[in-house]
Amino acid sequence: MSSFGGRMAEYPSLSIDRFDRDNLLAKAFFLSHCHKDHMKGLKAPALQRRLECSLKLKLYCSPVTKEILLTSSKYKFWENYIAAIEVETPTQISLVDEAAGKTYGCYFDFEQKEDILVTLLPAGHCPGSVMFLFEGMGGTVLYTGDFRLASGETARLEWLHSGGRVKDISTVYLDTTFCDPRFYQIPSREECLNGIMQLVGSWVTLSPYHVVWLNCKAAYGYEYLFTNLSEEFGIQVHLNKLDMFKNMPEILHHVTTDRMTQIHACRHPKEDYFVRANRLPCGNIAADGTPLHIISIKPSTMWFAERIKRANVIVRTSESCYRACFSFHSSFTEIKDFLSYIRPVTVHANVLPMGKTYEEVNEILKPFCRKDCADEATYKPLGKLKRWRRSSSNEGDGDVDGLFDDYHVIPAKRALCVPPPAPPTARCEPDDEVLADSEPPACFTPEFFECEESNEEDEEEETDGADVEDETSATRASGGTGQQDGGTAGEETLAPSWHSFFQREREEDWEQEMAPHSPKLFSDSEDGDSTHDPSQSSSQSTHISERASQGSGLETE
DNA sequence: GCGATCAGCT
DNA sequence: CACAGCTGATCGC
Numbered sequence: 001m002s003s004f005g006g007r008m009a010e011y012p013s014l015s016i017d018r019f020d021r022d023n024l025l026a027k028a029f030f031l032s033h034c035h036k037d038h039m040k041g042l043k044a045p046a047l048q049r050r051l052e053c054s055l056k057l058k059l060y061c062s063p064v065t066k067e068i069l070l071t072s073s074k075y076k077f078w079e080n081y082i083a084a085i086e087v088e089t090p091t092q093i094s095l096v097d098e099a100a101g102k103t104y105g106c107y108f109d110f111e112q113k114e115d116i117l118v119t120l121l122p123a124g125h126c127p128g129s130v131m132f133l134f135e136g137m138g139g140t141v142l143y144t145g146d147f148r149l150a151s152g153e154t155a156r157l158e159w160l161h162s163g164g165r166v167k168d169i170s171t172v173y174l175d176t177t178f179c180d181p182r183f184y185q186i187p188s189r190e191e192c193l194n195g196i197m198q199l200v201g202s203w204v205t206l207s208p209y210h211v212v213w214l215n216c217k218a219a220y221g222y223e224y225l226f227t228n229l230s231e232e233f234g235i236q237v238h239l240n241k242l243d244m245f246k247n248m249p250e251i252l253h254h255v256t257t258d259r260m261t262q263i264h265a266c267r268h269p270k271e272d273y274f275v276r277a278n279r280l281p282c283g284n285i286a287a288d289g290t291p292l293h294i295i296s297i298k299p300s301t302m303w304f305a306e307r308i309k310r311a312n313v314i315v316r317t318s319e320s321c322y323r324a325c326f327s328f329h330s331s332f333t334e335i336k337d338f339l340s341y342i343r344p345v346t347v348h349a350n351v352l353p354m355g356k357t358y359e360e361v362n363e364i365l366k367p368f369c370r371k372d373c374a375d376e377a378t379y380k381p382l383g384k385l386k387r388w389r390r391s392s393s394n395e396g397d398g399d400v401d402g403l404f405d406d407y408h409v410i411p412a413k414r415a416l417c418v419p420p421p422a423p424p425t426a427r428c429e430p431d432d433e434v435l436a437d438s439e440p441p442a443c444f445t446p447e448f449f450e451c452e453e454s455n456e457e458d459e460e461e462e463t464d465g466a467d468v469e470d471e472t473s474a475t476r477a478s479g480g481t482g483q484q485d486g487g488t489a490g491e492e493t494l495a496p497s498w499h500s501f502f503q504r505e506r507e508e509d510w511e512q513e514m515a516p517h518s519p520k521l522f523s524d525s526e527d528g529d530s531t532h533d534p535s536q537s538s539s540q541s542t543h544i545s546e547r548a549s550q551g552s553g554l555e556t557e
Numbered sequence: 558g559c560g561a562t563c564a565g566c567t
Numbered sequence: 568c569a570c571a572g573c574t575g576a577t578c579g580c
Contacts, residue, residue, distance in 0.1 A: 035570095269573080
């Protein structure tokens with residue numbers, strides 16, 4: 001879950017993935033993808049009012065994110081305020097002050113106008129998900145949003161390069177969800193997909209009455225699973241609703257609201273009860289009354305990390321239940337690879353992994369920064385940021401200063417100097433001995449690993465005291481996690497409290513335990529450079545069929 | 558009545 | 568085991 005406050009020190013007049021509190025005062029909004037934890041405040045009346053008195057205020061996102069967002073009636077009011085930006089198309093944005101200050105009783109007193117260049121990069125997290133690369137007076141900064149990029153894929157992101165080299169990136173705001181040695185390695189998208197495909201194939205081919213229920217949490221990100229399964233077996237996947245995909249034919253063709261299909265990803269509040277009673281969440285039964293044979297497959301990442309050191313990507317947990325390894329966040333190794341390639345001056349963690357402190361995460365990230373990340377908290381209050389700029393900014397992009405002319409969003413027509421994809425070996429290695437890399441790759445074996453999900457204490461040797469077991473217990477003292485950025489709720493001061501804004505909340509002593517005590521959590525891996533050919537769906541982006549922009553209705557909930 | 562927050566539960 | 572939500576209770580406005 002993102003705990004990013006919404007703003008970056010380098011470009012404090014932009015708000016990204018947070019739209020509450022002080023973020024209401026931003027000059028421009030950015031949404032990296034449509035997951036709720038990145039949309040806080042996005043439908044609040046306060047923001048709605050702010051929009052209505054503004055001529056220039058826009059929300060910038062990818063075309064697919066725009067489409068998904070506007071499918072929900074709750075966000076329809078954004079319709080005239082969204083500027084979709086094509087992925088991998090550098091776009092100039094002019095930030096101007098307008099009368100908004102009057103409405104809110106305060107004024108921005110920094111830059112009158114400021115232009116920035118923003119480029120959306122595919123993030124591989126869910127449909128429409130992007131990273132934002134900002135270039136301007138504040139230097140070159142990358143906000144990753146949530147992302148999953150396989151090792152080596154970073155080199156293929158053209159706009160991270162300039163003149164054949166990686167751009168000089170001062171700060172990366174990073175998805176650190178799995179920035180923890182416990183997630184040292186997660187099987188690749190392709191491996192996980194193959195495992196699921198084999199399991200599904202082995203079942204649905206037994207008879208027309210053998211059906212599969214994919215127990216996917218209600219969120220975007222599983223679509224490539226649906227499309228690949230449908231493609232492979234010629235069976236559409238049943239979903240509760242599809243209107244969000246109405247302009248995405250390459251998804252739409254593979255999903256259906258017709259319950260008479262063998263692959264389901266439908267939801268129901270009592271789905272667990274249903275499935276245990278051998279019924280699908282949608283209530284479907286075979287046309288002729290023959291009982292269905294249902295297996296459930298639950299995509300899961302942490303479950304695997306907790307229990308299994310080296311196992312298959314599919315684990316059978318009971319008679320008809322399976323866990324399938326699945327992740328739409330980069331693993332620890334993939335994060336390392338990403339940062340090693342980019343080599344930013346500093347890194348800021350957007351996510352606090354469970355049970356970790358900021359200090360621990362920063363300690364992990366430190367070897368990948370040119371500057372020690374730990375003292376990154378030297379964020380300046382806005383007054384001081386007014387004229388602040390990094391020393392020599394980026395190299396190849398000469399015209400970042402000379403920007404103060406245009407008030408419209410225009411694609412920056414610049415020569416597309418396509419850098420040759422840097423060979424993977426060209427990566428600059430950080431102090432990598434801290435994190436012993438590599439291990440002999442194992443092979444993916446198609447057999448399923450069997451284990452009991454609840455109690456039963458047999459199975460393989462538990463090298464670590466895995467006390468996860470029963471699913472009902474636990475939880476309990478969860479509490480926590482509610483990170484309200486040290487402030488009372490509500491509107492309170494609309495005057496920006498800049499000083500506290502960027503401060504990290506707590507500090508406590510901690511000890512580093514980042515020794516790679518868990519060598520590799522899973523079978524196989526792409527050691528050096530994998531053979532993955534991400535030309536296929538790995539980027540998770542989705543083409544929207546042209547126009548039909550008139551949203552039309554259809555949002556009858 | 559609505560929104561924000563939290564507990565509980567996947 | 569938690570990747571990202573939902574529901575329902577409570578509280579304040």
